[in-house]
Amino acid sequence: MFERVNATFGADWTLHDLRHSAAARMVRDPALTLTDVQWVLGHAHLTTTEIYLAPRQDEVVAEVLAYHARRADQHAEPVPPPPAPGYDPEAMDGLFERSS
Incomplete structure (x- = not known):
């Protein structure tokens, strides 16, 4: 199957590429701990x-x-x-020295 897909799309995907993609998705899932992913992948070392x-x-x-947007909002x-x-808005502006 990979040979056909790779030939069609000019790619060089492997089963290891799928394993890597699955691992990257699993570590970003808040429902899984890193040790859960370690066990699924069969890694000896965390x-x-x-x-x-x-x-x-x-x-x-x-x-x-997003950080810069938050900082801009804060400032x-x-x-x-x-x-x-x-209250008269113009009188309040004069009292607080601001322009309306």
């Missing part, structure tokens, strides 16, 4: 399974962009609430 913990490049980029000028009913 350090071998830890190799799959390295994040993908697209995951790192997404996390960095944004807070928008003051509108004055309570009965």
Whole structure:
């Protein structure tokens, strides 16, 4: 089957590639512990399974962009609430030295 698929798509996939993909997905599943994945893969040492913990490049980029978005939100000028009913917005702006 792999020979036919590889010939059709010009790829060189192997069963080991599928195992690697499955391992990478399993370590990202919060329902599985790393020792669970170690057992499924048959690794003698947990350090071998830890190799799959390295994040993908697209995951790192997404996390960095999200971090910068959070930082921008934290440093944004807070928008003051509108004055309570009965207060003149212009008088409040003058009192607090802000422009409306």
